[in-house]
Amino acid sequence: MPLDRLVFKGLRNLQALDISPGPRINLITGANGSGKTSLLEGIHVLGMGRSFRARRLAQVIAHGAGDITLHGRLEGDPPVAIGVRRQREDSDLTLRIGGEKVDRVARLVETLPLQLINPDAFRLLEGPPAGRREFLDWGVFHVKHDFIDVWRRFRRALKHRNALLRHGRMENASLDVWEHELAQWGEQLDAMRDAWVTAFRPVFQDTLDGLLPLPGLRIRYSRGWDRQRPLAEVLHSARGTDSQMGFTQQGPQRADVGIRLDRYPAVDVLSRGQQKLVVSALKLAQGRLLEQMTGQTCLYLIDDLPAELDQHHRAVFCQWLERMQCQAFITSVDHEVLADLWQPDTPVAMFHVKHTDAGSGQLQAIDRQTS
Numbered sequence: 001m002p003l004d005r006l007v008f009k010g011l012r013n014l015q016a017l018d019i020s021p022g023p024r025i026n027l028i029t030g031a032n033g034s035g036k037t038s039l040l041e042g043i044h045v046l047g048m049g050r051s052f053r054a055r056r057l058a059q060v061i062a063h064g065a066g067d068i069t070l071h072g073r074l075e076g077d078p079p080v081a082i083g084v085r086r087q088r089e090d091s092d093l094t095l096r097i098g099g100e101k102v103d104r105v106a107r108l109v110e111t112l113p114l115q116l117i118n119p120d121a122f123r124l125l126e127g128p129p130a131g132r133r134e135f136l137d138w139g140v141f142h143v144k145h146d147f148i149d150v151w152r153r154f155r156r157a158l159k160h161r162n163a164l165l166r167h168g169r170m171e172n173a174s175l176d177v178w179e180h181e182l183a184q185w186g187e188q189l190d191a192m193r194d195a196w197v198t199a200f201r202p203v204f205q206d207t208l209d210g211l212l213p214l215p216g217l218r219i220r221y222s223r224g225w226d227r228q229r230p231l232a233e234v235l236h237s238a239r240g241t242d243s244q245m246g247f248t249q250q251g252p253q254r255a256d257v258g259i260r261l262d263r264y265p266a267v268d269v270l271s272r273g274q275q276k277l278v279v280s281a282l283k284l285a286q287g288r289l290l291e292q293m294t295g296q297t298c299l300y301l302i303d304d305l306p307a308e309l310d311q312h313h314r315a316v317f318c319q320w321l322e323r324m325q326c327q328a329f330i331t332s333v334d335h336e337v338l339a340d341l342w343q344p345d346t347p348v349a350m351f352h353v354k355h356t357d358a359g360s361g362q363l364q365a366i367d368r369q370t371s
C-alpha cells in the first residue's frame with residue numbers, strides 16, 4: 001500500500017511539511033542542503049523507528065524544536081494512519097498505527113516495508129557482516145511470521161550464556177539450560193535464513209541480469225558455525241575457549257552472506273558503479289521476493305539515484321522500479337537527468353525542495369506537464 005499523505009513537523013530544516021505523494025514514482029529535486037535526504041530520512045524513521053544517517057534520533061529534530069512528529073497515511077479502504085513522535089528530552093518513541101498506540105518498532109516495520117538505496121549502499125558489500133545479517137533478517141522477518149519470536153528467544157539465550165561465560169560460571173547448571181535454548185532457537189533461525197536465501201537467489205540473479213549482467217556473481221550464505229555439526233555440539237565443545245574469550249564465538253550471531261565474483265570478494269573487483277548496481281539488485285530483489293511471497297509491495301527510498309551511474313544504467317534501474325509497480329521516493333540534484341526516464345503511462349509526481357533565506361526547506365509539488 002502506498003503512502004498518500006505525509007505530514008512532518010520538526011524534521012531537520014523541513015520544519016513543517018504536508019505533501020500528497022503519488023502512488024508510484026516520486027521525484028524530489030533541489031539544491032545541495034535543501035532537504036531532499038531529510039525527506040527520505042523522515043519516511044525511514046516512520047517505517048523503521050530510526051534514521052539511516054544519525055545515530056541518535058535527537059539529531060534529526062529541527063534546531064530549536066522540542067519534538068519531531070511524523071505522520072503518514074497508507075492508501076486503502078480504510079486508509080491506515082501511522083505516526084512516530086519523539087520529544088527532545090525523552091528518548092522513548094511514541095508509535096501509532098491506525099490510531100492505536102503500539103509498543104514495538106517491529107509493528108511499524110511490518111506495516112511499512114521499505115528499502116533504502118543511497119550513496120553509502122556499497123557498505124553492504126564492504127562493511128561488517130552485521131549489515132548483511134540485517135538485510136537477510138529483513139527478508140526473513142517479512143515472510144516468516146514466527147521469525148521475530150525465534151529471534152528474540154535466540155538473543156535472550158545468547159545474552160544469558162555470554163553473561164555466564166563472562167562470570168566464569170562454567171559448572172553452573174544454568175549453562176546447560178541456556179545452551180540448550182540457544183541451540184534450539186539457533187538451529188531454527190538458521191533453517192529460516194537458509195530457506196530464505198534459497199528462495200532469494202534466483203530472484204536476485206534475474207534482477208541482476210536485467211540491471212548489470214555479471215555471470216560469475218554468487219551469493220553464499222554461511223550460518224556462523226561448522227556446516228557438518230549441530231549447534232549444541234559446537235557450543236558444548238567450545239565452552240573452554242568461549243569462557244576465555246568471554247563470549248559465544250560461533251552461532252547464528254556470526255552468520256554472513258558472502259558476495260563473490262568468481263573466486264574474489266565482489267567488493268575487491270567491482271567498480272563503485274558496479275557495486276551500487278549489485279546492491280541495488282539485492283534490494284530490488286528483496287522487494288520482488290516480498291511481493292511474490294506475501295503480495296505486499298516494498299517502498300523504495302533512493303537517495304541520489306544518478307550518483308555513480310551512467311545514463312544507460314540509470315534507465316535500466318528506473319525500468320525495474322516501473323516493472324515492480326512499487327512506490328518510490330527518488331532524489332536528485334538535477335531535475336533533467338531523471339525526468340525523462342519514465343514511460344508515459346507511469347505516474348510520476350514531482351516535488352522541488354526550495355531552500356529559503358531563513359535556512360528552512362519547503363517542498364513544492366510540480367506539475368509534470370509544466371516542468
Ligand SMILES: Nc1ncnc2c1ncn2[C@@H]1O[C@H](COP(=O)(O)OP(=O)(O)OP(=O)(O)O)[C@@H](O)[C@H]1O
Pocket residue numbers: 011012013014030031032033034035036037038039059060061062063333
Ligand atoms: N537538526 C537540524 N535542524 C535544522 N536544520 C538542520 C538540522 N540538521 C541538518 N540541518 C540542515 O538541513 C539541511 C538539509 O540537509 P539534507 O542533507 O537533507 O540536504 P540535501 O538536499 O539532501 O542535500 P545534498 O544535495 O547535498 O545531498 C542542511 O542544510 C542542514 O544544514
Ligand SMILES: [Mg+2]
Pocket residue numbers: 036037038303
Ligand atoms: Mg542529500
